[in-house]
Amino acid sequence: MLTRIAHAFRTKRMRTFAGTAAVLVFLAGVVVLGSDRAHQTPLVRLHGGAAWLASNKVGQLTLLDGSSAEVAARVPVAAPGSPIRATQLGSTGYALNRWDGSIVRVDGATQQPGRPTNPLAASGDQLTTFPTAHTLYVLDSNRGLLVPVDPVDLTPRGTPQSLAAQVTSDSSAVDDDGRLWVLDQRSGDLVWFAGDVRHARPHAGTPERTRLNLAAGRPALLDLTRRVAELLDPETGEVVESVQADLRPLDKVAVSGSPQQRRLLVSVASRGLLMVCTFGAESCAAPIPLGSGGGDFGAAIETNNHAIVPDYATGRVWIVNLTTMQVVVERQLFTSPIKFELLSRDGVIFYNNPDGDQAGVLYLDGRVRAVSKYNPDDPGNVHPTNATDSRATGGQTVPTPGSSASAPPAAGPGPGTPDPPVRPMTTAIVIKPRDRGLVGEELELSVVSPGGYGISAARWTFGDGSEASGTTVRHRWDRPGEFPVNVAATFETGQPAPVSTATVVIEPAGTPPLINKINIRPEAPQAGVPAWFSAELGGARPETWEWRVTGERGSVATSNRPEFQHTFTDPGTYTATLTVRAGPASVQQTLRFVVAPAPAVVRCGDVLTTDARLTTDLDCGDDVGVTIAASNVVLDLGGHTLKTPATTRKDTAIEIKGPGVTNVTIRNGRLTEFLNGISLTDVTGVTITNVTTLSSSSTGQGTPDRGADIRGSHARDIRLENTNLTGTWAFVFDNESTARISKSTLEYHSHPATPISRAYCGKSSACTVVDSTLRMSDMSCLAGTETVETGSLTIDNSVLPAGINSYGCRTATVRDNRIGPVRFNPSGSLVFTGNTVDPGPLTGQMASLGSDGSFVISGNTFSEMTPGLAVGGHGVVSGNRFFDNPTIGLSIGSSFSGYSGGTIEITGNIFERNGNAPPTWQVERGGIVINSRDEDPQITVSNNQTRDNKGYGIYATGNVVGSGNISTNDQLNCFGVPCN
Structure with a gap:
């Protein structure tokens, strides 16, 4: 019956994922059918910043011309209606025809098109072109x-090369030296071409979860699973700098790189944020709300x-000042959802609707x-039609320069649009350049939401007794001290915001810069392992920073940044000297530290009692690859693979x-x-981070008693961070083990869409999974012949797209x-709160x-399920929302629920638009359906709202x-309990 219902009432939901629109230093592709005939070029004087734009409707x-905002040339490159990139x-x-894969070159001097060519003899929907000088x-x-x-005559130079890679638009780029970089989304391997030479770095990123872009012309990766941005050496592909990014499993992101600065710009559509991740910092800057x-x-x-962030759903852009990290203006370009192009040429910003x-x-x-x-009413007219500055764009009026007119607001949600997620109506205070200063020094304070x-x-x-008004203000203090700053803001809706508070520390005027402490991370650095240097300062804000690290052989590193990274090649005693200057005042401080020898090189069969590091991939054959037999050991796999068939x-x-x-890492x-993969027995305090496992149990051989990616017995305080567990048994913990898995992915590697991966946490063990993706x-907490339920399980703030079954757990x-x-x-007990439950596909x-x-x-939403929720046992169902479930929102005692006869209280829930399945499948349908007997324990239904069921x-x-x-407006109102 359930199968028939599912088949009959299957709904296909269109899910919109924020596509990562790669806007490189060149425009989006284009195609040509091509023509050798001359065509009229308007007599328009070209200035710096001209851009070739696609016009699909006219081919x-x-x-x-960016300076005059005039059309300088219109060149036929494809049949009208062709999709052009x-x-x-x-x-x-260059124009790429996404129908037939042909490419046309348009000469920049003559504006004449060449003949079309198809170098890969393929359709163009999967093609991308990367022009370089050669x-x-x-x-x-x-x-x-x-x-x-060849970039001029478009003739192939040799036969096509096989990359054996799955590539997307946000996993390929050309750097400033003409190297093509490609990231394989299936394996995470990085491949690049310098001239005709192919280079590779295996497992550079998490498969399907890593974006590739350029920062200051150098390749950079953003790994969404490991939540880290990495700047790469363009010669070796190795990581030279990294920065942590506060990303979440549900985040939909689009990534670009700064053309001049060593930073990535991360647009987070799901949370309405822009993140700026500057290499050399410890973490990305505080997100900017959009x-x-x-x-x-x-x-x-x-x-x-300045960063310009497009929102295709609303046709608007945000312009963000990256010095002040504030939104300068929000501008409506189009009044309907449009996948428009946004690009920069020679400092000029162009936007374009290619369709x-x-x-x-x-x-x-x-x-x-x-x-x-072109003339939209007469697309065949070859003469350019230049609009005035007040011409309607997409149905809106665009003001002339200097005009105070504003674009209309974005279109609101249409009928049937789901309620937006609840956002915190709070404010925060941003203080620049920092939350401390000197008497008389002006600080800028802004209130943000x-x-x-x-x-x-x-x-x-x-x-200090003074006040001011405005969303951004400046203030000076006339005496030293610690001052509480309060702001009472009002939202545009007219609703007052809770008062926000911050503390500003003011020191006497003339106080020189102070270096309170020099920090080095880790505190006990090792040769061959990156170390970070930073400082805690007071007094006047430094104008310059000068770092110098010296050893027995002289200087080994210098930097003029507030923080920097260095990898020592030799052990020994070193001194870090920091000099900061503000005007005529300067201060200097030194830190003397010891760099320990590089970790031992790992070999197959080693029993480790000190730190060790892999320097190459190892194939260890049978039995145990490596054993750790002492405390306080760090095993760094060095980005390599350990294989044990x-x-x-x-x-x-x-x-x-x-x-x-x-204390093992x-x-x-x-x-x-x-x-x-990793076996833990009678150990405490083990951290496993940035590790991917691919066990033989993924072939279907594994059982809880036989094989698993991570196995622990009497293993306490086990922490897995940024891990990818890809076997059929992701983890197995028993015998009073405790484990916490965070920022990780657990899925069957061969078929991630098929949720056959499993996990076990039993025999008085406790397992917690947070901020992760689980397919x-x-x-389970029971296995084999076990009958005593003693394990416990916690899942927080994670994504489980295929759902999950849990049985045999005590809590x-x-x-x-x-x-x-x-x-x-x-x-025992179940706490199920704050979740969004829907079937997906x-x-x-x-x-x-x-x-x-x-x-x-409590506090959950259940939608498009059959039924939304079937509940049994005894407890409370409160504050939930049930909507668009085809048969029943909440079912108790039907064939779905397995009702076990406990007392249940159902209160304060909302039931909307449930029961839309045809009545022939099920007579009893709607918001709540309860089938109990008079002798069953009491069920209380109070203060619920039902409508449109x-x-x-x-x-x-x-x-x-x-x-x-x-x-309200239910087809059959209520039966068995009173409703108003």
């Missing part, structure tokens, strides 16, 4: 083929130290000069065995083809997750929750009581 490349090198444009690279991301082409979240952000472009006539120039103060690339709400007014007090039951990549072993590498079939806590079809029925599924002990199910708002039989329920 042309349009040359837009334009790229550009200098003044020369080579035009043509990449077929579908087949993993690359062909270098809108309310849930948009369709593209990659930002940067010019003149329409609208284009223009955008200024950093928000002014717009709009242009029509982390939830993205507009702020219309703010009133400040500065702790599974032929015996003892086949283990890394074994840590006590008793008494504690394993990091930075890959374990593959083993039966057990698994179940997490289960599931909070703040995005989750598919789910079943949790622990023997697995329609016809249901949520089943309950407990033989007690349960609390087909069938009943509430249907109840048996021992059910209730009051305060409200039914």
Whole structure:
């Protein structure tokens, strides 16, 4: 019956993912059918900053002069209606036809098109072109083929090369020296071409979760799973600098790099943020709020130290000053959702609708000069039609430079649009350049909304008796001390915000800069391992920084940054000297420290008692690869792979065995083809970070008693961070083990869409998973012949797209997750709060929750499930929202729920638009359906709201009581309990 219902009422939901629109230093591609005939070139004087733009409807490349905002040339390159992608090198444009894969070159001097050519004999929907001074690279991301082409006559230079890689638009780029960089999304391998020489770095990023871009012309990676941005050496591909990024599993991101600065710009559509990740810092800067979240952000472009972030869902852009880290202006370019192009040429910002006539120039103060690339009423007219500055763009009026007119607001959500996520209506104070200064020094203070709400007014007090108004103010203090700063803001909605507070420390005027402390991380550095230097300062703000690190052989490192990174090649005693200057005053401090010898080089069969490091991939054959037999050991895999083919039951990549072993770290590498990846027995305090496992159990051989990626027995305080567990048994913990897994991915590597991966946490063990992505079939606390339920499980703030089953646990806590079809029925207590539950592609599924002990199910949403929730046992269902479930929102006692006869309280829930399945499948349908008996324990239904449900708002039989329920526009109102 359930299968028939699922089949009959399957709904296909369109999910919008923020595509990463790669806006490189060249334009988006274009195609040509080509023609050798001459065509008229308008007598327009070209200035710096001209851009070739795609005009798909007329099959042309349009040359837009950025200085005059006039159309300088319109060149036919394809049949009208052809999808064109334009790229550009200098003044020369290239058009890629995404229908037939042909490429046309348009000469920058003559604006004449060449003949079309198809160097890969392929359709163009999977092609990307990368023009360089000496080579035009043509990449077929579908087949993993690359062909270098002469950039003038477009003839191939040799046969296509196979990359054996899966490539996307945000995993390929050309650096400033003409190297093509490609990241394989299947393996995470990095490949690059310098001339005709191919280079590779295996496992550079997490497969399908890493973005490739350029920062200051150098390759950089953003690994969404490991939450780290990495700047690479363009010669070796190795990491030279890294910075932590506060990303979440649900984040939809688009990434771009700064053309001049060593930083990445990360547009986070799901949270409405822009992150600026500068290499050399410890972490990305505090996110800049843009809108309310849930948009369709593209990659930002940067010019003149400003970032411009597009939102395709609303047709608007945000312009952000990267010096002050504040939004300068929000500008509406289009009044409907459009996948427009945004690019920068010679400091000029262009926008373009490739499927329409609208284009223009955008200024950093928000002014717009709009242009029509062709006559939309007569597309065949070859003469350019230049619009005035007040021409309507996409139906809106664009003001002339200096005009005070503003664009209309973005279109609001249409009928049936789901309610937006709840955002915190709070404010925060941003103080620049820092929250301390000198008497008489002016500081800038701004009030911002982390939830993205507009702020219309703010009133400040500065702790010195003075006040000011405005969302951004400047203030000087006339005496030293610690001053509490308060701001009372008002949102644009008119609602007052809670008062926000910060503390400013003011020191006497003339106080020289002070160096309170020099920091080095780690505190005990080792040769061959990166070390970070920073300082804690007071007094006047430094104007210059001078670092010098010296050893027995003289200077080994210098820097003029507040923080920097250095890798020592030799052990020994070193001195770090920092000099900072502010005006005529300067101060200097030194730190003397010891660099320990480089970790030992690991070999197969080693028993480690001191720190060690892999320097190459190891194939260790059978039995145990490496054993750690002492406390305080760090095993750095160095980005390499440890392989131990599974032929015996003892086949283990890394074994840590006590008793008494504690404080062990394993990091930075890959374990593959083993039966057990890491085995932990009688140990405490083990950290496993940045490790990917690919066990032989992924072939289906593994069982909880036989093989697992991570196995622990009497293993306490085990921490897994930024790990990828890809076997059929991700982890197995038993015998009073405790483990915490964070910022990780757990999924079956061969078929990530098939959730057959499992995990086990039993025999009085406790396992916690947070901030992670789980594509698994179940997490259990019983195995084999076990009957005593003693394990416990916690899942927080994670994504479980295929749902999960959990059985045999004593307690289960599931909070703040995005989750598919789910079943949790622990023997003791269940806490299920703050989750969003929907089936994703697995329609016809249901949520089943309950407990033989007690349960609390509150603050969740259940949608498009069949039913939304079936509950059994005894406990409370409160404050949830059930909507668009085809048969029933909440079911108790039907064939779905397995009701076990406990007391249940159902209160304060909302039920909307449930029961839309045809009535022939199920007579009893609607918001709540309860089928109990008179002799069953009492069920209380109170203070719920039901509206627009087909069938009943509430249907109840048996021992059910209730009051305060409200039914609005339900087909059959309520039965068995009263509704107003």
